[in-house]
Amino acid sequence: MSNQPLFDYSQLPAKRATRDNPLRGKSILSVAQFDKEIIEYLFGRTREMREMVQRVGTVNLLRQYVAACIFYEPSTRTSSSFIGAMERLGGRTIPITSGVEFSSVSKGETLADTMQVLEQYADVIVLRHHEIGAAKMAAEYTHVPIINAGDGAGEHPTQALLDLFTIQDELGSLDGLKVAMVGDLRYGRTVHSLTKLLLQYNVKLRFVSPEILRLPLNVMNQVIDAGVDVRETHDVADVIENADVLYVTRVQKERFTDLRQYEEVKNFYEITPELMKRAQEKMVVMHPLPRVGEIHYAVDSDPRAAYFRQVKNGMFVRMALLAAVLGQA
Numbered sequence: 001m002s003n004q005p006l007f008d009y010s011q012l013p014a015k016r017a018t019r020d021n022p023l024r025g026k027s028i029l030s031v032a033q034f035d036k037e038i039i040e041y042l043f044g045r046t047r048e049m050r051e052m053v054q055r056v057g058t059v060n061l062l063r064q065y066v067a068a069c070i071f072y073e074p075s076t077r078t079s080s081s082f083i084g085a086m087e088r089l090g091g092r093t094i095p096i097t098s099g100v101e102f103s104s105v106s107k108g109e110t111l112a113d114t115m116q117v118l119e120q121y122a123d124v125i126v127l128r129h130h131e132i133g134a135a136k137m138a139a140e141y142t143h144v145p146i147i148n149a150g151d152g153a154g155e156h157p158t159q160a161l162l163d164l165f166t167i168q169d170e171l172g173s174l175d176g177l178k179v180a181m182v183g184d185l186r187y188g189r190t191v192h193s194l195t196k197l198l199l200q201y202n203v204k205l206r207f208v209s210p211e212i213l214r215l216p217l218n219v220m221n222q223v224i225d226a227g228v229d230v231r232e233t234h235d236v237a238d239v240i241e242n243a244d245v246l247y248v249t250r251v252q253k254e255r256f257t258d259l260r261q262y263e264e265v266k267n268f269y270e271i272t273p274e275l276m277k278r279a280q281e282k283m284v285v286m287h288p289l290p291r292v293g294e295i296h297y298a299v300d301s302d303p304r305a306a307y308f309r310q311v312k313n314g315m316f317v318r319m320a321l322l323a324a325v326l327g328q329a
Contacts, residue, residue, distance in 0.1 A: 023324035027139040027146040031157045031193045036200055043165055045320035045329045053088060053316070061328050062091035068122035070096040071149065072129045077289055077311055078149050078159070082126045085318040094122055112141040119144045124325055145325045153187040159288055160193030162317040166310045167245055170284045180206040180239040182269055183249035183294060185215040190288040191249060192219050204229040206239045210268050213251065236269055240278050248287045248294055271295045276302055286310050
């Protein structure tokens, strides 16, 4: 592990433990790369990043590094948090987060060629793509780390990590919890990735969705094989009273080929203040955002609404990941 400090650690009340960096030089493609030990390492660095931002705002830890952020799908939070994370650490970004259709992609340039071009300019590439497996393929053609910022309906590992960190931060532990996931479980890559991470802990899982948006069989089989207590239902009222975490997702219009099906399910669930009256006093409501009506704005003032704290945690987790991947954590 690098001995270079993130900032003046004499400002901290406790001294950081010394341990190796298991993520140095690695691409971040899937949550399958993360066991409990690596998660513990990353979350330790995440808490350091949060404290650093609160105390001094920015440092020059990554001042010699450049990150290319290329997004083939729209993004607000993920792209902004990666750019913010890099700049908080003193690094620079090449932001290709809008208008990709007007780049060389429109001329027929392949993903492999685009990645090999960007690695000439950058030390790490953050990639969002509409095709499942795109990040894995990109990593095969480059010599710099690739960070998967979402590949179609496949995975979103950095979102899952920030979700897991938020659950731990809000409730103090990851074991012994009942986690209910509500909404688009079929196409929701955040649900797929978070579910796989949670399988490493002693949790109970509840999946709430309309029939056409049920969790994919391959993910459900992993849950069953892990021996986790799991149930499916169509009614959020079946889970609200006992859930420690209510993880809500929007129904993603862009994933539907038949818009009539989308219209049938788009407002299937709505989390309202009235519904929240039935929830436990100590629980959290989360959402990867954006929302399109599935959580009412009136819920925002409920102290159990954690989704904007979740957004902020995203920058800290991504700061930790960037520093670790570039060998500076």
